[in-house]
Amino acid sequence: MNLVIKHLKELFADRIKDDLRRYLALNENAICYLVLSDYVLHDANKANDVVTYTLIPCNEEELRFIKESIETHAKKDIKKSRSIKPEFIEILQRNSLFHISFLLGDVRLFKRSGMDSREQMLKSIQHSIDALSTSTRADEKEWVKILECFKNxxxxxxxxxxxxxxxxxxxxxxxYIMFLLAVEGNIREVAWLSDRDKMTEAYSQVAFSFCQMNYHGICVINNEPTRNLQRMYYYPTEKGIFYQELVRIPDYLAGTLADWNKSSPAQYAFQGLIPTAAKARTVRQLAPVS
Structure with a gap:
């Protein structure tokens, strides 16, 4: 975890953090944010694995406008669309939105010299268990139980x-994005709204529990108080996704960047969206952990 956090701090240290501060200043009265996310992972027909986030303040009027606009101009996910309307691109460029995209390398393999992936994962989980084992907090005791089950x-x-x-x-x-919102802005609540994906649904949605643990760990690593940031997590149910229109924003950006091949720029599926996606402030390569 420490190595990945170190790399993230380096990525965000320059223009990205400055852009985030300017964005938060534009929405200085917002105390609640939504973190929307979508992913393109392990698709043999794509050039990149991509994780995309879109931040938006919890402003009822703005949310209603964006949802209605998306329903009008981008009724389907990107994989079901043949074209992209200019009006939808204008939505992506609104001051209320901030987009963060990661192009993943082999970081997910968690490789260390002399260790295979399973061994490294088990060591990382055990390290977290050891760090929490003496805690008297009820939530941290519950985290230990979750980690023990996951280790098995x-x-x-x-x-x-x-x-x-x-x-x-x-x-x-x-x-880490939640941490930046807490540190850089006067924010009291943040909610993670993920698109439907096997990764977030697996093991009884353990990804959301891991997010809580990681937020706490990042605060400790950076000597920052955990602050009174209320963190909420929403995920798709069998009845559907109440925020379906909103997650179409990171869906289009992630889908476009997954096709991003610098050596063959003419092969992009949606030429009109590339300039917007490519300057989504944080299109970065997350390097392998070694």
Missing amino acids: EIAKKSSNLRLIADISIVSLLTA
Whole structure:
């Protein structure tokens, strides 16, 4: 975790953090934010694995306008769309939105010299258990139980290490974004709204529990108080997603960047969206952990 956090701090240290501060200043009265997310992972037909987040203040009027506009101009997810309307691109460029995209390298393998992926994952989980084992807080005691169960899953030869690694890295990225919102803005509430994905649904939605643990760990690593930031988590149910229109924003950005091949710029599926996606402030390569 420390190595990934170190790399994230380096990525955010320059223009990205300055852009985030300017964005928060534009929405200085907002005390609640939504963190929308979507992913394109392990698609053999795509050039990149992408995790995209879109931040938006909890402003009822703005949310209603954006949802209605998306329903009008982008009724379907990107994989079901043949074209993108200019009006939708204008929505993506609104001052109320801030987009963060990560192009993932082999960071999910958690490789260390002399260790395989399973061994490294087990060591990382045990380290977290040891750090929490003496806590008297009820939530941290519950985290230990979750980690123990997850450790047992990882130890199974049948476990899906790639899926487990995706859960680990996405929950960490989300927690880091929440941390930045807490530190850089006067924010009291933040909610993570994820699109439907096996990664967030697996193991009884453990990704959301991991996000809580990681947020706490990031605060400790950075010598920051956990602050009174109310963190909420929403995920799709069998009845659907009440925020379906909103997650279409990171869906389009992630889908576009997944096709982003610098050596063949003419092959982009949606030429009109590339300039917007490519300057989504944080299109960065998250390097391998070694």
